[in-house]
Amino acid sequence: MENIKPVKILAADDDSSILDYYVALLSKAGYQVETAVEATAAIILFKDSPADLLILDVAMPAGGGKQIFEVVSGLVEDRVPIVFVTGLPEKIAPRVSGIENVRVMKKPVVSEELLTVIADLLSKSGRNK
Secondary structure (H helix, E strand, O other): OOOOOOOEEEEEOOOHHHHHHHHHHHHHOOOEEEEEOOHHHHHHHHHHOOOOEEEEOOOOOOOOHHHHHHHHHHHOOOOOOEEEEEOOHHHHHHHHOOOOOEEEEEOOOOHHHHHHHHHHHHHHHOOOO
16 A cells, blocks of 8 residues: 655635635645644744645735745745735735746635646646645
8 A cells, every 4th residue: 555645735824714714625635734824833834844835825914925935935945836815916926927836816716726726736846646
């Protein structure tokens, strides 16, 4: 029997109901999910146990997704795929335009679209299950 490690996704958002949604959706899809309600906690979680993909809100207390992106992209040579999910995509889209492993989605996200984007990013990064 092969021991295949599940793909780990770290989701950071200051809205706990959104994090609950990610846990339910992504766990059902077979992913291991960790969550953080602010940037510092997300960075600590990532440093302790790097995730295969990040889902980040842009505007959060104690720094947002942009801060997490800057810190974690410096931690790993092979950049981790990131999905920014935000109510204001125009705030982040110009900063990440052209970065192959980053996508920006507008809240509220459609479950199927989010799962498709995640699968696509994981496949391109070679991190898929």
